[in-house]
Amino acid sequence: xxxxxxxxxxxxxxxxxxxxxxxxxxxxxxxxxxxxxxxxxxxxxxxxxxxxxxxxxxxxxxxxxxxxxxxxxxxxxxxxxxxxxxxxxxxxxxxxxxxxxxxxxxxxxxxxxxxxxxxxxxxxxxxxxxxxxxxxxxxxxxxxxxxxxxxxxxxxxxx
Amino acid sequence: xxxxxxxxxxxxxxxxxxxxxxxxxxxxxxxxxxxxxxxxxxxxxxxxxxxxxxxxxxxxxxxxxxxxxxxxxxxxxxxxxxxxxxxxxxxxxxxxxxxxxxxxxxxxxxxxxxxxxxxxxxxxxxxxxxxxxxxxxxxxxxxxxxxxxxxxxxxxxxxxxxxxxxxxxxxxxxxxxxxxxxxxxxxxxxxxxxxxxxxxxxxxxxxxxxxxxxxxxxxxxxxxxxxxxxxxxxxxxxxxxxxxxxxxxxxxxxxxxxxxxxxxxxxxxxxxxxxxxxxxxxxxxxxxxxxxxxxxxxxxxxxxxxxxxxxxxxxxxxxxxxxxxxxxxxxxxxxxxxxxxxxxxxxxxxxxxxxxxxxxxxxxxxxxxxxxxxxxxxxxxxxxxxxxxxxxxxxxxxxxxxxxxxxxxxxxxxxxxxxxxxxxxxxxxxxxxxxxxxxxxxxxx
Numbered sequence: 314x315x316x317x318x319x320x321x322x323x324x325x326x327x328x329x330x331x332x333x334x335x336x337x338x339x340x341x342x343x344x345x346x347x348x349x350x351x352x353x354x355x356x357x358x359x360x361x362x363x364x365x366x367x368x369x370x371x372x373x374x375x376x377x378x379x380x381x382x383x384x385x386x387x388x389x390x391x392x393x394x395x396x397x398x399x400x401x402x403x404x405x406x407x408x409x410x411x412x413x414x415x416x417x418x419x420x421x422x423x424x425x426x427x428x429x430x431x432x433x434x435x436x437x438x439x440x441x442x443x444x445x446x447x448x449x450x451x452x453x454x455x456x457x458x459x460x461x462x463x464x465x466x467x468x469x470x471x472x
Numbered sequence: 473x474x475x476x477x478x479x480x481x482x483x484x485x486x487x488x489x490x491x492x493x494x495x496x497x498x499x500x501x502x503x504x505x506x507x508x509x510x511x512x513x514x515x516x517x518x519x520x521x522x523x524x525x526x527x528x529x530x531x532x533x534x535x536x537x538x539x540x541x542x543x544x545x546x547x548x549x550x551x552x553x554x555x556x557x558x559x560x561x562x563x564x565x566x567x568x569x570x571x572x573x574x575x576x577x578x579x580x581x582x583x584x585x586x587x588x589x590x591x592x593x594x595x596x597x598x599x600x601x602x603x604x605x606x607x608x609x610x611x612x613x614x615x616x617x618x619x620x621x622x623x624x625x626x627x628x629x630x631x632x633x634x635x636x637x638x639x640x641x642x643x644x645x646x647x648x649x650x651x652x653x654x655x656x657x658x659x660x661x662x663x664x665x666x667x668x669x670x671x672x673x674x675x676x677x678x679x680x681x682x683x684x685x686x687x688x689x690x691x692x693x694x695x696x697x698x699x700x701x702x703x704x705x706x707x708x709x710x711x712x713x714x715x716x717x718x719x720x721x722x723x724x725x726x727x728x729x730x731x732x733x734x735x736x737x738x739x740x741x742x743x744x745x746x747x748x749x750x751x752x753x754x755x756x757x758x759x760x761x762x763x764x765x766x767x768x769x770x771x772x773x774x775x776x777x778x779x780x781x782x783x784x785x786x787x788x789x790x791x792x793x794x795x796x797x798x799x800x801x802x803x804x805x806x807x808x809x810x811x812x813x814x815x816x817x818x819x820x821x822x823x824x825x826x827x828x829x830x831x832x833x834x835x836x837x838x839x840x841x842x843x844x845x846x847x848x849x850x851x852x853x854x855x856x857x858x859x860x861x862x863x864x865x866x867x868x869x870x871x872x873x874x875x876x877x878x879x880x881x882x883x884x885x886x887x888x889x890x891x892x893x894x895x896x897x898x899x900x901x902x903x904x905x906x907x908x909x910x911x912x913x914x915x916x917x
Contacts, residue, residue, distance in 0.1 A: 342740035389889050391722065407509045435570070459544040461522040462537065 320444040324348065397467040399460040403434035407456035415456070417467070419448045429467060432460065447471040473789045474498050474548040477575070479517075480538050481553030483766075483843045484860065487513040489551050492781035501545040503538060505531035507851045510836045519545055526853045535563055542572055546854045549573035555855065558764040563584060577763050581740045584664065584760040594750060595758040603749065603757040605672035608632075613653050618647055619671055626674040629656040633664035633685060635679040644676050661685040675757060676907040678749035681703065681716050682762075683731035684772045685744045686783050688793045693735050695728040696772050696780070697802045705820060705913040709898060712768040713807045714775045716750070717868060717906030723754050734761065743769075743784050767810070767860070770841055774806035774864035803873040804864055809879065809894040810844075811859040813850045816893035816917075823888045824852040833881035837863050850887060858889070868906070874897055877886050893917070 327350055331339050339346045399405070407415040407430050417429050423443040431438045451468040454460060476499040479486045486502055491502035502517035506528035514520040521541045522878035534555055542550055542667035550567050552558040552575065561582040567574040576582070585591050598865065604623050610616045618645070620627045626820050629652060631639030639660050639816065643652045653669070661667040672800050680700040687693035700716035701709045738761070745762040769780045778800070782913060787793065814820045830846040842859035844850075854903065861878055865871035879895050900916065902908050 402521055402537050402544060435536050435543065442773060461541075462524045462531075463522050 324350065330399065394450060394468040394470055395447060396465045397429060397441075397443055397445060397469060399432060399462060399464040399466055401432055401434050401439065402434040402437070402461050403459070405454045405456065405458050405460045405466065406431040406433065406438075407452065407454075407465075414453075415451075417449050419452060422472075423447065423449060428453055441466070443467075443469065445469045445471070447461060473791070476501060476518075476545065476547045477549045477551055478538075478545055478547040478572075479551050479553065480532070481551075481556055481558075482508055482854065483511075483513075484841050484857075485553040485555075485767075487843045488841055489553065490516050492779060492785060494874070495779075496782060496785055498785065501541075501547055503532075503541050504650065505853075507853055511843060512845060513710075520629070521545060526851065528556065528599070528853065535566060538563075539566060539570055539572070542567075543570070547572065549575050551784070552764065552885050553574040553762050554760055554767055559586060559762070573788055575784055576742050577740050577744065581738050582763050584682055584738055585740070585763050586746075588627060588760065591760055592712050592758070594737050595734050598730075598737040599733055600730045600758045601756065603672050603675060603759070605726065606682055608914075609668035609670050611657075611668070613650065613891050616653055616671060617646065617649055618887070621646070621855045623671065623673040626676065628672045628674040629653060629669050630668055630672060631656065631660035631664055631666070632668035633666040634661065639669075639885055641781045651893045652915065656759055673788065675749045675751050677911060679716065679908070680709075680716070680747065680758075680807060681719070681727065681750045681756065682745045682747040683728050683765075684780070685731055685735045685740075685746060686793065687735055687741050688782070689741050689790055689875070690792045691734050692795075693740070694793065694795060694800060695732050696776050696778060696800055698724060698727060699768055699771050701768060702908050703903070703912060704910050705917075709768065709810065710913070711807065711809050712771050713805065713868075713871075714771045715802060715805065717749075718754070723756075727756055729754070730758070742787050743780060767857070768808050770839060770860060770862045771806045771808045774839065774862055775802050775804060776800055777803070803831065804866045805868040806862060806864045807871045807875045807898075808860055808862045809875060809898075810857050810890065811861060811882070812856040812886070812890045812896070813858050813887045814856050814890055815888035816890055820893075821857040821891070822852065824850045824856075825885055825887050826850075827887060829885040830882070831883040832859075833878035835878070835881075836870075837865050838878045839864070846886075858884075867905075872904060 327339055337348045417423060424446050425444055427443040428440045429443050430441050432441055447469040449467055450470045453465050455466060477493060478501040479489045480503060490500040502514050502520040504514055504520055505525045505526050507523055521542050523537040524534050549571055554645050557563040561579050564574040564582055565579045568579060587698040589608055595602050606619055626644045627644055629641045635722045640654050641656045643649045656669050657667045660669055679700060681698050681700050683697040683698050697714060698716050699712050699714045703711035734746055735744055743765050745766050747759045748756040749759055750756045765784060767778060773780055814825045826849040827844060827846060832840050839862040844858045863871050863875045863878060865874050876895060876898050881892050882891055897903050
């Protein structure tokens with residue numbers, strides 16, 4: 314009984330070490346005893362993953378980090394929302410120039426021809442149109458981030 | 473040396489380049505189309521960027537998208553692989569203008585050797601024999617007839633704008649010449665919108681022999697011996713080997729020196745393949761220079777022990793080849809079989825689909841270069857080549873036996889592949905004897 318308790322204590326200590334150092338896996342060997350602990354990976358919130366993008370592939374720096382705006386638990390069903398995707402590889406800008414206000418924000422109404430952002434590709438600033446009608450419910454990318462073809466930029470709730 | 477490069481290609485050659493990069497400590501950035509999104513080789517890249525949909529014109533041939541990806545990924549250089557943009561001088565120029573090193577020759581050398589007429593003139597200047605023929609287009613029938621008599625029949629009439637075997641017509645005497653000449657002009661006009669044709673002596677039953685060359689940016693050019701690629705169907709190579717089974721030491725040396733002469737004349741840098749036709753009397757005629765790494769480069773890697781992709785990266789980064797020709801040794805025999813998702817029984821028509829069972833061969837002397845795996849779907853959008861099997865043995869007879877053994881272990885189901893066709897060829901007595909030419913498959917299968 315006491316042995317079990319000391320084991321539990323040891324595991325608790327190890328868990329503390331893992332949390333402190335943000336480790337996902339730890340292996341401790343002493344004599345015949347071996348403890349392997351694994352924590353769940355800090356999941357990048359996968360909001361309706363675009364089918365053609367494998368998460369494994371999307372880990373590179375050029376690939377934008379998943380949205381941080383708590384989009385994960387969005388009340389809206391993802392399937393009801395329209396995704397505005399990047400039509401090209403490049404750098405995403407939410408504003409027409411560094412000092413300006415963003416083209417659109419959460420709550421903005423858009424129509425097919427509303428310019429929603431700029432994607433810079435080969436030193437050319439390409440204005441990207443919404444090509445959808447409705448209200449913006451989520452801005453998925455931070456200004457200045459790189460996007461690849463098909464990266465979801467915004468989500469729109471159709472009117 | 474570069475710290476980061478982008479690979480502007482897909483499939484097995486991208487994987488091959490990723491491997492070379494990692495051995496040299498270079499970060500490899502892959503690009504991919506939506507059709508390739510699930511390919512595991514992308515996970516081996518340090519980053520992977522989706523650049524467009526499946527259609528090559530919108531992804532792997534999309535220059536703005538590729539350059540944009542290169543800028544986003546902040547790379548030093550782009551390796552174009554083979555196919556797609558590898559021989560596109562405009563792409564090389566754009567890379568240069570954007571301050572990105574193109575891993576390949578200079579734009580000038582690419583333009584020069586990409587022009588068939590200019591390349592032919594260059595070879596003549598380097599004292600290398602070219603296929604005898606008209607210098608440029610010929611439009612007057614009487615003049616053409618006179619030239620045909622001088623060259624000696626059979627001759628071949630080719631569309632100036634043609635390529636890859638299209639718009640060609642073989643003629644065997646004066647009587648058929650007149651008729652064929654007019655027809656060839658009409659055909660060229662219809663197919664290419666340009667009636668220009670030119671004449672060439674038809675080399676009867678030639679072998680296709682090519683020389684691998686590397687040249688650095690400090691004036692050193694070296695050859696890495698020849699490859700025999702006579703086993704072709706519809707001008708597509710199926711089996712390649714080194715050495716060429718019919719060349720003796722003197723002929724081989726002359727061939728390789730000729731290739732070097734052309735490369736030096738062109739002020740060429742990086743990897744090139746100089747292609748020749750070899751006739752029954754061991755006369756060789758220059759055809760063209762491929763200004764890129766080739767599919768069959770592993771054959772040369774096996775017999776010389778040199779990693780050609782690593783050399784490409786080193787040379788492009790400005791490194792000097794600290795080698796002399798004497799340091800490059802040829803050892804044994806290597807054979808490569810291209811495994812294509814094609815149905816040999818149905819005129820080699822492409823056979824896309826999902827691989828449900830994949831068991832590659834192994835054991836001594838076997839190398840597999842592939843990006844496929846069990847569960848992989850062969851996309852109808854791209855080349856049907858899914859794997860290269862390369863075998864290296866001390867002599868040709870043993871190499872053939874090992875290749876046959878490896879091919880018979882190979883399981884790729886349920887797709888039809890060229891594995892049975894390769895096995896048939898390797899067992900054919902003419903192949904075993906080494907007496908084949910580029911018409912071998914058409915005549916025997």
